[in-house]
Amino acid sequence: MRRIEKRMQMLPIFGYNNYGDYLKENPGEFNHLFSLIEINVTSFFRDTQVWNYIATQIIPPIIASKSETEPIRIWSAGCASGEEIYTLAIILAEALGIEEFLARVKIFATDIDNDVLQQARKGVYNVNTVANITPTRLNNYFNPVDNCYIFHRHLKQNIIFSQHNLIKDAPMSKIDLLVCRNVLIYLNIDAQIRALARFYFGLTDKGFLCLGKAEMLPIKSTHLFTPINLQNHIFTKVPKPEVDQYLLHQSLGTPPLN
Ligand SMILES: C[S@@+](CC[C@H](N)C(=O)[O-])C[C@H]1O[C@@H](n2cnc3c(N)ncnc32)[C@H](O)[C@@H]1O
Incomplete structure (x- = not known):
């Protein structure tokens, strides 16, 4: 207001x-x-301990659960100007090596706001914005140009940017890790429930969901996800047979499928 x-x-x-x-x-x-x-508002490695947890406890089991050629699909939902996406790209490139990253990883970067998506697409950041990034990472993943740093063009090829409304549009599919941080907090409970039901469909059966530090599941969505690390607000899907399909479709705002 x-x-x-x-x-x-x-x-x-x-x-x-x-x-x-x-x-x-x-x-x-x-x-x-x-x-x-x-x-x-966003930043690189926002809440560092969350990214350390994702890098050490979430990415390795995702990689281990797949064959060497299987794709790894990540979704940064509400990615704002891109810092979160490039943080994800860096930790995945570190886990897999550049070659495998290029061959296997797809990062979907979505936001409702086209202006910030344009910034995210460019991947150009000023000196203050990259202050959180270690000199080694800055050197490995960015090119300095004038007073700015540009994320490496060839790693950007694996990132798909699109305008997307979490509470209305169909989710991305077969997602192994869905990072939606500091977005739900701006939505009312009904909108949060709709977004979370879409996330449920977007994730693979073993997929992980990471919310922001100030965000929790609304009570009506707790039947969809189980916390695996509450400190870092990371959840995994409740297996489909255990989920009340009527409630799930009600949360989506669509009638139950047969
Ligand atoms: C505070 S930023 C969070 C950025 C990043 N995820 C982070 O944690 O640093 C919130 C972003 O959510 C986006 N957003 C808000 N409502 C949305 C919706 N319904 N669908 C998709 N994105 C939305 C905003 O445009 C904004 O870029």
């Missing part, structure tokens, strides 16, 4: 009803409104 009120002051328009009318008459205003209310 604070942000919408600020926008109304800028225009200036007084009262929500008048602003509603203005939106109807000027659809372009939706873009302004949207960039204003989205919160895109």
Whole structure:
């Protein structure tokens, strides 16, 4: 509300009803409104201990569960300007080696906000933004250009960027690790439940879900995921036969499938 009120002051328009009318008459205003209310704060290796846990306890079992040629599919949902995606790319490249990373890994990077996705696609960051990255990683995975650092182009080939609304669009499929951090916190409980039901379908049977440090499963979604590490907010899927399919489809907002 604070942000919408600020926008109304800028225009200036007084009262929500008048602003509603203005939106109807000027659809372009939706873009302004949207960039204003989205919160895109992010950073490389945000909550370092979570990434250490993922690198040591989650990625190795994913790799071990597959044959040497099988693809590894990762989804960063609500990726903002890309720091989370490139963090994932770095830990996967370290686990597999560059060649295998290029041959096997697909990272789906999605966000509802097209402006931040454009930034993510570019993968260009200033000196302050990369301050969290160790000099070795910076040297291995980024090219310095002027006062900026650009993520290596050839590793970026394995990242697929797309605009995607977690609560409405179909999920990515066969995902081994779904990282959706600091996104659910901005959604109301119903929207969280819808997103989590989609995540359930998007993940493989043994897939992992990582939420943000301030995020927990709403009670109505606890039948879908079991915590495997509560400290780092990491969950795995409850096996399908144990899940109440009616509840699951109700959470999606769609009728049960036969
Ligand atoms: C605070 S950022 C989190 C970035 C990153 N995941 C992290 O933890 O550092 C939240 C992101 O969620 C995105 N977002 C909000 N609602 C969304 C929705 N319904 N579908 C997809 N992305 C959404 C916003 O555009 C924003 O970029």
